Each structure stands twice: as C-alpha cells, then as structure tokens.
Amino acid sequence: LVYWYNISATQPALLGEGPDLIRTAADACHDVSQYKHATELWGNVVIAPGSKVTLTVPISTKSAVECCKKCSLQRGCNTWVWCSDPAACGRQCMLRRVDHEESQGKALRKWAGLPWTSGSLFKDLYIDPVTLPPLDASISKITLATSAGRINITLMPGWSMPSVAYVQRLAQQPELCTNGCQFYRAEPGFVLSGSLRAYVSSNNETKQGPHVMEQGDIGWADGGPGPEFFIWMGAQPATHMGKAHTVWGQVSDPDSLAVAQLIIDMNTTAHQPDGAHILNTFMDFTISGSA
Numbered sequence: 001l002v003y004w005y006n007i008s009a010t011q012p013a014l015l016g017e018g019p020d021l022i023r024t025a026a027d028a029c030h031d032v033s034q035y036k037h038a039t040e041l042w043g044n045v046v047i048a049p050g051s052k053v054t055l056t057v058p059i060s061t062k063s064a065v066e067c068c069k070k071c072s073l074q075r076g077c078n079t080w081v082w083c084s085d086p087a088a089c090g091r092q093c094m095l096r097r098v099d100h101e102e103s104q105g106k107a108l109r110k111w112a113g114l115p116w117t118s119g120s121l122f123k124d125l126y127i128d129p130v131t132l133p134p135l136d137a138s139i140s141k142i143t144l145a146t147s148a149g150r151i152n153i154t155l156m157p158g159w160s161m162p163s164v165a166y167v168q169r170l171a172q173q174p175e176l177c178t179n180g181c182q183f184y185r186a187e188p189g190f191v192l193s194g195s196l197r198a199y200v201s202s203n204n205e206t207k208q209g210p211h212v213m214e215q216g217d218i219g220w221a222d223g224g225p226g227p228e229f230f231i232w233m234g235a236q237p238a239t240h241m242g243k244a245h246t247v248w249g250q251v252s253d254p255d256s257l258a259v260a261q262l263i264i265d266m267n268t269t270a271h272q273p274d275g276a277h278i279l280n281t282f283m284d285f286t287i288s289g290s291a
Contacts, residue, residue: 035119038110040107040118041108043096071119075124076124077123079121080093097178124178135165136168140290142155142288148263149259155167156249162225166226167196168289174286177198178198185276186279191230209246210243213237218230219232220245221245225246267279
C-alpha cells in the first residue's frame with residue numbers, strides 16, 4: 001500500500017494558498033452543476049496528520065455538498081467522492097488528491113447506477129519548480145522531528161545527488177510537505193517506512209545502491225525514485241535485497257536509531273494475513289536541515 005497525506009488547513013498558507021483560496025473552494029461546493037454523478041473520480045487517499053482514519057474506516061457525510069466542503073478545508077485534498085446510496089456504501093466521503101491539473105476529473109469508474117458522486121477543486125496541485133527559490137546545496141544533514149524524538153540523518157550526495165537535492169528542498173522549505181511527511185509502516189527487525197511526498201515532484205532517478213544496505217541506511221521504497229522511503233533496521237545487512245534500492249542517507253547517531261526503534265515498537269495492525277504492519281496512528285514529523 002502507498003499512502004498519500006495532507007497538511008491541515010490550520011497550518012500556514014503554502015505558496016499562493018490561503019483563506020481566499022479555501023473560501024473560493026468552499027463556495028464552489030454549492031455549484032452542484034459541476035458535480036459528476038454516477039462517477040468515482042481517480043485520486044490518492046488523503047489522511048489527516050495523526051488520524052486513525054484508515055482506508056477501511058472512511059469519513060461519512062450527510063450530503064455531497066458537505067463532502068465537498070470537507071475537501072475544501074482539508075489541505076492536500078482536491079478531489080472528493082461521496083456515496084449517494086447509504087444501503088450500498090453508507091454515505092462514505094472519500095478525500096483524494098491528484099498532482100496535476102490535467103489529472104483532475106479523470107474517472108476511475110463511471111456507469112449508470114454507480115452510487116458515487118464526485119467533484120474536483122482547483123487547489124493543492126504541484127508547484128512549478130521554476131517558481132521556487134534557489135536550492136540551498138549547503139544542507140548536509142536533516143532532522144526528522146517526531147513526538148517520539150528526533151532522527152538525525154546524514155545526506156549522501158555521492159550515492160544519489162537527485163535524491164539528496166529533493167530532500168534538501170524539503171528541509172529548506174518544509175511547508176512543501178503534504179503531510180506525506182509521516183511514518184506509517186513499522187516492521188520489527190526489518191524496516192521503518194514513511195513518505196516525503198510534497199507539492200513538488202520527487203527525483204526521477206533510480207540508481208543501484210553503493211553497497212548492500214546496513215542498519216540505518218535510508219533509501220526509496222520498492223526500487224522506485226521516491227517519495228516513499230524506508231530506514232533499514234535489520235541488525236544484519238540486507239543481503240536479500242542486494243543493491244536494488246536508491247540509497248541517499250544514513251541515520252547519524254545511536255540516539256536517532258533508538259528513536260526509530262521506539263516508533264517501530266508502537267502499536268500496528270496488519271489489515272490482511274501476512275500484510276504490512278501499519279501504525280495505528282501515523283507518526284508525523286517535521287523536517288529541517290543544517291550544513
């Protein structure tokens with residue numbers, strides 16, 4: 001499973017967003033002529049920071065307008081899907097997000113009698129990187145600050161410079177995180193997994209790792225280019241994975257490794273037999289950087 005997250009509307013405005021945009025989006029919810037009936041729009045699940053709402057415990061609302069308004073107020077949400085038949089799907093309200101404007105309004109399912117009503121809001125899309133300030137390439141270390149403690153990470157540009165540049169960008173401008181800045185999977189003796197999903201594209205490079213991953217090494221998940229990542233927590237090198245992952249950092253010190261272990265030891269649920277162990281409450285973190 002891959003989880004995409006959001007920032008709540010109570011946090012500081014992000015690059016061209018603010019009360020006016022939120023108000024405009026909420027007002028748009030009353031224009032029911034824009035609703036798409038018998039349609040489920042595509043998008044990735046948005047989960048609020050610290051939420052215990054999972055893919056199996058959706059939100060419920062009394063109307064499509066109310067569902068739309070929840071999306072308008074939930075930072076990170078720009079697509080909503082509402083169940084119009086309580087017998088079929090219980091008035092579910094699903095909050096979703098797409099990255100690009102051209103992806104808005106793309107139907108995942110559409111046919112006569114489908115009990116879903118959907119809509120899109122023009123907000124929380126990817127930001128054009130040319131509008132951002134120059135990257136601070138002096139950032140050599142980052143800190144992930146969680147309620148369990150701080151995890152210090154040393155960046156390794158020689159292992160994957162595009163990956164490091166993406167992480168440097170988030171450390172320089174932490175408001176870019178979509179609250180994809182969370183840990184969500186904890187496997188004792190194996191991995192602590194999280195996401196660094198942001199309002200900018202992650203790097204697009206995959207590269208063979210410099211060595212078989214050792215405890216504390218950090219790489220992008222599933223052999224991809226990010227932004228889902230994991231910390232290897234095994235006591236022994238990950239020989240079974242070879243060098244398949246793009247690796248870009250290392251946990252800097254034993255205290256930081258201990259914080260990662262504290263998170264791994266928190267309560268988790270596997271939603272299917274032999275499935276991934278998902279934290280019952282996702283662990284939010286903020287990101288900062290230093291030279």
